[in-house]
Amino acid sequence: MNGYPDVRLRRLRRTAAIRDMFAMPPPGPEKFIWPVFVVPGARRRERIDSMPGQFRLSADELVKELAPVVAQGVKSVLLFGQHEGDGKDEIGAPAADPHGAVQRAIPVLRAAYPDLVIFTDVCLCAYTAHGHCGPRDGDGDVDNDAACEMLARVAVSHARAGADGVAPSAMMDGQISAIRQALDDEGFKKTLLVAYSTKFASQMYGPFRDAENSAPSQGDRQGYQASFRDPKTAIRESLLDEAEGADALMVKPALFYLDMIREVSSRSLLPVMAYNVSGEYSMIHAAAEKGYCDLHATARESLYAIFRAGASQVISYWAPFYREIFGK
Ligand code: PBG
Ligand code: ZN
Numbered sequence: 001m002n003g004y005p006d007v008r009l010r011r012l013r014r015t016a017a018i019r020d021m022f023a024m025p026p027p028g029p030e031k032f033i034w035p036v037f038v039v040p041g042a043r044r045r046e047r048i049d050s051m052p053g054q055f056r057l058s059a060d061e062l063v064k065e066l067a068p069v070v071a072q073g074v075k076s077v078l079l080f081g082q083h084e085g086d087g088k089d090e091i092g093a094p095a096a097d098p099h100g101a102v103q104r105a106i107p108v109l110r111a112a113y114p115d116l117v118i119f120t121d122v123c124l125c126a127y128t129a130h131g132h133c134g135p136r137d138g139d140g141d142v143d144n145d146a147a148c149e150m151l152a153r154v155a156v157s158h159a160r161a162g163a164d165g166v167a168p169s170a171m172m173d174g175q176i177s178a179i180r181q182a183l184d185d186e187g188f189k190k191t192l193l194v195a196y197s198t199k200f201a202s203q204m205y206g207p208f209r210d211a212e213n214s215a216p217s218q219g220d221r222q223g224y225q226a227s228f229r230d231p232k233t234a235i236r237e238s239l240l241d242e243a244e245g246a247d248a249l250m251v252k253p254a255l256f257y258l259d260m261i262r263e264v265s266s267r268s269l270l271p272v273m274a275y276n277v278s279g280e281y282s283m284i285h286a287a288a289e290k291g292y293c294d295l296h297a298t299a300r301e302s303l304y305a306i307f308r309a310g311a312s313q314v315i316s317y318w319a320p321f322y323r324e325i326f327g328k
Pocket of ligand 1: 125206208209221277
């Protein structure tokens with residue numbers, strides 16, 4: 001009775017209706033967080049060549065761009081800012097400017113979409129002259145504790161502008177407790193703290209760095225981002241962030257790290273978000289353009305993989321295309 005011919009698994013997939021009945025439900029649009037790039041000024045909608053279908057948007061244009069996205073049931077964005085012109089410095093101080101692109105966009109979005117869940121990326125690489133995620137010390141390393149201090153100031157500036165949650169992505173030791181402390185001290189006790197807890201040094205950030213103009217001018221990020229060759233330490237990163245007071249954890253990238261999503265979700269009771277990063281998005285676009293696969297069907301298959309691995313939410317550039325991908 002344990003095998004063929006008594007067991008015939010094909011019975012469970014004979015017709016489309018039967019397959020639907022036994023399928024896991026697709027992730028709802030409310031599980032998606034759309035990462036967007038905000039730029040200063042108005043009426044700006046600039047195509048990002050390395051990420052088809054994504055744009056650098058001024059706040060007014062983002063309000064317009066969001067209407068059909070929100071109409072599909074997507075409820076959340078993750079804002080990335082940019083600093084243009086002079087003023088990038090050694091420590092990334094423009095990141096905490098109360099008149100920065102992100103700080104200005106938040107109230108504009110809030111007015112247009114009162115229920116939108118607004119997260120902000122908290123990092124310094126788009127604001128430092130050298131493109132690293134914190135100031136450098138005398139040896140040329142990123143100075144951990146000085147970075148934490150600056151990151152806390154940035155997080156507070158986002159909370160003050162009205163962000164629902166802040167998501168620090170610099171991979172500095174102690175950044176979660178530094179930010180939680182600063183938020184509490186400034187009276188922001190309701191701000192969600194979403195840790196990019198296990199973020200790997202990855203090739204998959206290429207298109208994003210092009211969009212953000214945030215590639216390091218020298219060296220790379222292996223001195224602070226997690227190593228894909230050291231999975232145990234990568235798990236410790238997430239567990240430490242939980243202990244430091246994160247409200248949610250994150251694994252990033254998602255598709256080459258499905259085992260890490262599974263492992264972190266089995267070791268923590270916190271939500272585990274997955275960041276389906278720029279390279280993962282652009283690779284599927286490139287393959288589809290070459291005719292190797294169907295764009296939306298491949299996106300769908302990859303998103304199912306992320307949720308099967310145990311992700312509780314996904315941060316994904318596919319969010320605005322939810323209906324095309326899941327057919328609802
Ligand atoms: C900045 C940051 C990066 C991403 C999110 N925040 C790039 C990096 O670490 O170099 C990558 C997002 C993506 O590729 O979609 N710290
Ligand atoms: Zn950074």
